[in-house]
Amino acid sequence: MFIVVAGGMGSVAGPLLGAIIYIFVDRIVGAAAGQxxxxxxxxxxxxxxxxPRGLMGIVNDIRHPHKRRRQPSGLAILSRWLFGASAAQDRFALLDKPGVVGAYWLPVSPLLALCNKEPVYSDLAKGMEKVREDIERLEPDTLVIYSTRWYAVLDQLWQGKQRMSGLHVDENWHELxxxxFDLTxxxxxxxxxxxxxxxxxxxSKRVDYEGFPLDSGTVMANxxxxxxxxxxxxxxxxxxxxDFDRTRALGELVAQQADLQGKRVVVLVLGGLTGAEWRDGRPIDQDAIASQTDDAWNHRLLQCIEQRDAAELQRLIPDFLAQTKADMGLKHVAFALGALHGRLGDAKVYAYGPQYGSGAVVAKLF
Known part of the structure; x- marks a missing residue:
């Protein structure tokens, strides 16, 4: 047992390394101590x-730094065993749990990347910074990105190109x-x-073509x-x-496959709230939500997130769609709810604001 614990399971090298340590401890240290x-x-x-992952865990962290796991201290583990775990204490368990370990609702407009110094977008920019910090703490294996701006018509498309890099110019905001981008x-x-x-x-089809265009939302979020x-x-x-239900099924499917592969993923859904946009050519620094009605409906939806009430959120969505020009029928919310099995976790709205008239939110859903 000592050999496996010391070397680490899941590899051939682990037990071999553990055997060497065993000989050293048993023959030299043990003999000197007499016990x-x-x-x-x-x-x-x-x-x-x-x-807990043995010495091979350290070796794997060095070889694959982007997959490095932080380990809880012995005192933290003992405390969890003896007294149970609070949400803060149990974050270490989340680090090694496969499946969806985080989910966020982000804006889809490229304006946040092109004009993030504009005061009107400062709250949204700070919210995105908060998400970046959250992801660094979670240390996922993969970011799952559902963008409402990557349009498909015939089949469901999944990006399959190993690496993509270059410069992206948005078709609407090219003058900015x-x-x-440089993505794997x-x-x-x-x-x-x-x-x-x-x-x-x-x-479904996997896209694996040199030069296949990335959408503005995906590039901006990354x-x-x-x-x-x-x-x-x-x-x-x-x-x-x-529709909403089939998109939700896609989210469920992704979460299931991540779990089967033993991967921890953070889901990022990119899309707006209300989708009305300005048509009067106003300057960026005068950006605002298109109407008071849109603003009121946006707040009603965000209140469900703040209250972590997934049932009320789903009940409200049909009314939201009927009363506003919602961005893509809120299918990005459907994808997130599917990936989260219809529940909200430690949900919180980080920021809310306009993106040239439409409603934009940075929110933690799980």
Missing amino acids: GQLVLGILSILLMLLL GEIP TDVSLAKACVRAAREAGIP ALVNPKGQWPTLNVSNNLYY
Whole structure:
């Protein structure tokens, strides 16, 4: 048992390394102390508390720094065993839990990346910074990005290009400049999702073409919350002919495949609240929500998030769609609810504001 605990499970090298340590401890340290079994027992307990993945865990962290896991202290683990875990204490358990470990609702307009110094967007920019900090603490394996601005018509599309880099120019805001990007794709998860979608009767294709255009929302979000391209992504398209329920099924499918692969993912859904935009050519610094009615409905929806009331959120959405020009029928919310199995976790609205008339939010959903 000591050999496996010391070296680490899940690899051939782990037990071999543990065997070398065992010989050193048993023959030298144990002989010197005169209590070989006692020394092994004490060291086994300490290793399980302080290095639960063994020494190979350290080696893997060095070889794959973007997948590094923070380990709880022995005192934290003992406290959890003896007294139970608070939400703050149990964050270490979340770090090693497969599946969806975080979910965020982000704006989709490129204005936040192109004009993030504008005072009118300062709250939204700070909210995106908060999301970036959250992701760094969660240390996911993959960022799942559902963008309402990556349009698909015939099939459900999944980005499958291993690496994409270049400069992105938005078709509407080209005069404001370009956004650089350098992204990698979680190809294995993309393939798994394509297979699972086809088995579920959802026609799907993996996109793997040099120069295939990325949408403005995906580029903007990565520029602000994944600026170094540290986290691989799974980019999911918005099929214009899929309704709320089918889009929700896509979210469920992605969460299931991530869990099956033992991956921890953060879901980012990119889309607005109300979708009305200014048509009068007003300057950016005069941006505001298009109408008081839109603003009121936006606040009603955001109140459900603040109260962490997923049932009320889903009940309110049909009225929201009937009374406003909602962005893409809020299908991005459907995707998030699917990935979260219809629940909200430690939900919080980080920021709310305009994106050239439409409503934009930065919110933690889970």
